[in-house]
Amino acid sequence: MTMLDLGNINVSAFDPMPSPEEIDARLPLPPGAASEVMRGREVLRNILDRSDQRIFVVVGPCSIHDPVAGIDYAKRLKRLADEVSDTLYLVMRVYFEKPRTTTGWKGYINDPDMDDSFHVDQGMVKARQFLLELAELGLPAGTEALDPIAPQYLGDLISWTAIGARTTESQTHREISSGLSTPVGFKNGTNGDIGIAVNAIVSASGPHSFLGINGQGRTSIVRTRGNRYGHLVLRGGDGRPNYDTVSVQMAEQALRKAGLPTNIVVDCSHANSYKKHDLQPLVMADVVNQVRLGNRSLVGMMIESNLVAGNQPIPEDLSQLTYGCSVTDACVDWQTTEKMIHDAASLLHDVLPGRTG
Numbered sequence: 001m002t003m004l005d006l007g008n009i010n011v012s013a014f015d016p017m018p019s020p021e022e023i024d025a026r027l028p029l030p031p032g033a034a035s036e037v038m039r040g041r042e043v044l045r046n047i048l049d050r051s052d053q054r055i056f057v058v059v060g061p062c063s064i065h066d067p068v069a070g071i072d073y074a075k076r077l078k079r080l081a082d083e084v085s086d087t088l089y090l091v092m093r094v095y096f097e098k099p100r101t102t103t104g105w106k107g108y109i110n111d112p113d114m115d116d117s118f119h120v121d122q123g124m125v126k127a128r129q130f131l132l133e134l135a136e137l138g139l140p141a142g143t144e145a146l147d148p149i150a151p152q153y154l155g156d157l158i159s160w161t162a163i164g165a166r167t168t169e170s171q172t173h174r175e176i177s178s179g180l181s182t183p184v185g186f187k188n189g190t191n192g193d194i195g196i197a198v199n200a201i202v203s204a205s206g207p208h209s210f211l212g213i214n215g216q217g218r219t220s221i222v223r224t225r226g227n228r229y230g231h232l233v234l235r236g237g238d239g240r241p242n243y244d245t246v247s248v249q250m251a252e253q254a255l256r257k258a259g260l261p262t263n264i265v266v267d268c269s270h271a272n273s274y275k276k277h278d279l280q281p282l283v284m285a286d287v288v289n290q291v292r293l294g295n296r297s298l299v300g301m302m303i304e305s306n307l308v309a310g311n312q313p314i315p316e317d318l319s320q321l322t323y324g325c326s327v328t329d330a331c332v333d334w335q336t337t338e339k340m341i342h343d344a345a346s347l348l349h350d351v352l353p354g355r356t357g
C-alpha cells in the first residue's frame with residue numbers, strides 16, 4: 001500500500017476528466033457570444049455601481065435537467081427581456097449544480113442521466129453546450145458556483161454568479177469568488193444569518209491564493225485579484241422571510257457597518273416564500289413596492305420559474321417526466337412569470353430612470 005493509497009481508503013475510483021482546455025477546444029466560445037457574456041457582466045456591474053438605474057432579475061428554473069425545455073424557456077425569456085429592457089434587466093437562472101440539504105440529485109453536471117450514473121464528464125460538456133446556445137440567444141446566464149473547479153470549465157460563459165446559503169460561509173467559496181469574472185451574489189445562511197454573507201463579501205473583495213486547477217487541469221496555486229462586485233442576496237431563513245422593510249433596513253445597516261455598498265438582491269423563493277412557489281408573486285410585489293417608496297438598495301430580484309408550475313420527483317422511467325417542470329424546488333409557471341415581470345416593469349417604469357449605462 002503506497003502513501004497515497006493510505007490517504008484514499010474511502011475512495012473507490014479516480015475517473016479522469018477532460019481538462020478545461022480540452023472541453024473548450026471542442027466547444028469554443030464564438031466572438032459574438034463572448035461579447036454577449038461581457039455585455040451582461042458590464043450591465044450588472046453598472047447596475048451595482050448605479051450608473052445604470054435598472055433593476056436586474058435572475059429568473060429561471062431551480063435546476064436545468066432537460067436542455068430542450070431549458071432552451072424553450074430561454075427563447076421565451078429572451079422575448080420577455082426585450083419587452084421590459086428599459087426598466088428590468090433579465091438574467092436567466094441556469095443552475096447545473098444543486099446543493100442539497102442532505103441527499104438528492106445534485107444537478108445536471110453531476111448526474112446528467114438522472115440515474116446515479118454520475119457521468120460528470122458528459123454533464124460538463126452538456127452544460128457548456130447549453131450555455132453556448134444561451135449566449136448565442138443573447139441572454140445572460142446566472143448560475144451557482146458550487147464545485148470549486150467547475151468555473152474553470154464554464155466561467156467564460158457566465159455573467160452572474162451566486163454563492164448559495166449552504167456555502168456562503170465556506171472559505172473555499174469565498175476564495176473562488178475573489179477570482180470569478182462576474183459579480184457575485186452571496187445568499188444569507190439557511191438560518192437567516194446575513195452576517196456570514198457580509199463577511200463573505202468582505203473576504204471575496206480581497207486577493208487570495210489557494211489550491212485549484214488551471215486550464216490544462218493541472219493542480220495549481222490559484223492567485224486572485226479580489227472581486228469588488230460581491231453583493232447580498234436575502235433568501236429568508238430559519239423558516240421565515242427576510243424581504244420585509246425592517247429586514248432590508250437591517251441588511252443595509254450591516255453592509256454600511258462593514259463599509260460595503262448597500263447592494264441587496266431579494267430571492268423571492270426559498271425561505272422567503274416558505275418554499276411555496278405560488279407565494280413568490282407576493283414577495284416580488286412587496287419588493288417592488290419598497291422600491292416605489294424610495295428604497296435604492298434593492299438592485300435585484302430572483303425568481304424560481306419554469307414552463308410548468310410546481311415540481312416533480314425524478315421517476316425511474318424518465319419518459320414519465322412532465323416537460324418543463326422542476327425536479328428540484330417548485331417553480332412558478334411561465335404565465336405567472338410573465339405577469340410578475342410585466343407588473344414589476346410597469347410599476348417601476350416611472351420610478352426608475354431606466355437604462356443609463
Ligand SMILES: O=C[C@H](O)[C@H](O)COP(=O)(O)O
Nearest residue numbers: 062098099100101102104329
Ligand atoms: O434550490 C434548491 C434547493 O433549495 C436546495 O438545493 C436544497 O434543496 P433540498 O433541501 O431539497 O436538498
Ligand SMILES: C=C(OP(=O)(O)O)C(=O)O
Nearest residue numbers: 062164165166187235270
Ligand atoms: C440552492 C439555492 O438557493 P439557496 O442556496 O438559497 O438554498 C438556489 O437558488 O437554487
